[in-house]
Amino acid sequence: MTDSKKVRRGSGKRERLASAAAEVLHTQGVDRTTLADIAQAAEVPVGNVYYYFKTKDQLVEAAIDAHAQTLGDLIAALDELPTPEDRLKALLNGWVEQRELTARYGCPTGTLASELDKRADGLDRSIAAVMQVLLDWAERQFAQMGRADARELAVALIAAHQGISLLTNTFRDPDLMTTEARRLERWIDSLTQGAQQ
Structure with a gap:
């Protein structure tokens, strides 16, 4: 998720x-979101919104682009780490850092994907493309670990995150996210140990 206060101060x-x-x-x-809600959050007069976005769907597209940018920045930072195991565990730790937000509102990308899936306007495919980037990145990490089943492992990792995000939100219990992240760390370690034997 973007740090919107930082973006507000330094961006157009x-x-x-x-x-x-x-x-x-x-x-x-x-x-439930109106253009006025977004204008207020952005500290922009509501009349100015229409200069940039004619419809709420265009703002939804812009939000999807913001998710893609945030994910791109995250992946770039993760790719600086030395090993795929380090990168995957850092991803898990990032999810844990967001556990309070997840407990309150769910996964930002996952909840948006779920909402947009109920519509027939193509926005569901746009958010799916963002999730695909994360899935492909995770697959590359498992492949670099020497795993022939890298795609299956990537799907399992992302599915575990989406599932625990749903449970964390449903029960409003951020500790569930922490517990699952620790389990996934052990799982990653077991995959590494299995590859070394």
Whole structure:
């Protein structure tokens, strides 16, 4: 998720609106969010929104782009780490750091994907493309660990995250995210040990 306050201070109105859209859509949902809500969060007069975005769907697209940018930045930072195991565990730790937000609102990308899946306007495919980037990245990490089943492992990792995000949100229990992340760390270690034997 983007740090919207940082984006608001240092960016143009379009970027501020896109960042605010990602944040407000996460906390309120697509159906409940208005252009005025996003304008207020971006600290932009509501009349100015229409200069950049004619419809709420365009703002949803901008929010999806903001998710993609955030993910791209995250992946770039993770790729600086020396081993695929380190990168995967750092991803898990990032999820744990967001556990309070997840407990309150769910996974930002996952909840948006779930909402958009109920629509027939193509936005569901756009958010799916963002999730595909993460899935492909995870697959590359497992492949670098020497795993022939890298795709299956990547799917299992992302599915575990989406599942625990749902449970963390449903039960409003951030500790569930922490517990699952530690289990997944042990799982990653077992895959490494299995490859070395």
